[in-house]
Amino acid sequence: MSFTTDSIAEQLRSVRERIRQAALRAGRNPEEVTLIAVSKTKPAEMIQEAYGCGQRVFGENRVQELTEKLTALPQDISWQLIGHLQTNKVRQIVGKAALIHSVDSIRLAEELQRESEKKGVVTELLLEVNIAGEESKFGLRPEDLESAAVRIAQMPSLKLRGLMTVAPFTAIPEENRKYFRQIRQLAVDIKDKNIDNVTMDILSMGMTGDFEVAVEEGATMVRVGTGIFGGRDYPARG
Numbered sequence: 001m002s003f004t005t006d007s008i009a010e011q012l013r014s015v016r017e018r019i020r021q022a023a024l025r026a027g028r029n030p031e032e033v034t035l036i037a038v039s040k041t042k043p044a045e046m047i048q049e050a051y052g053c054g055q056r057v058f059g060e061n062r063v064q065e066l067t068e069k070l071t072a073l074p075q076d077i078s079w080q081l082i083g084h085l086q087t088n089k090v091r092q093i094v095g096k097a098a099l100i101h102s103v104d105s106i107r108l109a110e111e112l113q114r115e116s117e118k119k120g121v122v123t124e125l126l127l128e129v130n131i132a133g134e135e136s137k138f139g140l141r142p143e144d145l146e147s148a149a150v151r152i153a154q155m156p157s158l159k160l161r162g163l164m165t166v167a168p169f170t171a172i173p174e175e176n177r178k179y180f181r182q183i184r185q186l187a188v189d190i191k192d193k194n195i196d197n198v199t200m201d202i203l204s205m206g207m208t209g210d211f212e213v214a215v216e217e218g219a220t221m222v223r224v225g226t227g228i229f230g231g232r233d234y235p236a237r238g
């Protein structure tokens with residue numbers, strides 16, 4: 001595997017430009033979209049390169065890797081947990097991640113509430129949705145979202161900010177447009193219920209293969225790994 005400073009800088013510039021163009025195509029303000037540089041499995045030096053290009057938001061999918069990098073890298077980085085979170089790791093992540101994208105059960109939310117209260121912090125989170133009903137994926141079923149939102153709204157140390165999804169893997173990004181549209185509609189439906197303490201202002205959707213379609217369909221956060229840092233030695237997920 002080889003990389004140069006230039007390639008990360010160039011890739012970042014290209015991804016940012018593609019996000020901008022996609023937003024403009026959809027009549028959106030490009031500044032509504034936050035690029036999360038997914039740095040899982042990548043060394044601190046590569047993250048530092050991206051940081052040098054102005055990137056401040058990074059995504060990791062493992063608790064231990066996130067907390068190690070948080071300690072080793074500049075303190076103004078916003079670390080986002082995007083991978084599956086086990087309840088036994090909650091203690092290590094609360095107070096460290098700026099946003100947890102992958103809350104997929106009430107039991108996990110209850111654990112996050114307990115630990116956040118203990119630490120005296122408010123934990124911001126998204127509900128992960130398994131939008132295509134894939135066996136291999138984590139996430140709540142669309143029909144269970146509203147009741148989950150109502151429950152979490154009652155947990156005073158949690159703040160539900162929106163929805164996240166990992167769309168099916170496909171070589172044809174257009175195929176995921178319908179799923180991104182559904183996620184957006186689900187968020188609108190929950191927002192329309194005006195649940196106290198639930199904002200639904202974040203839609204985390206779109207990865208290297210499909211982020212432009214996701215932006216066209218309303219993503220406010222896209223999670224791009226390969227497109228910035230190159231391929232990974234192993235497909236870390238969860």
Ligand SMILES: *Cc1c(COP(=O)(O)O)cnc(C)c1O
Nearest residue numbers: 038082207208223224225226237
């Ligand atoms: C790895 C990962 C990404 C980034 O995937 P790429 O295809 O490399 O852009 C995004 N979201 C989640 C949840 C991931 O685990």
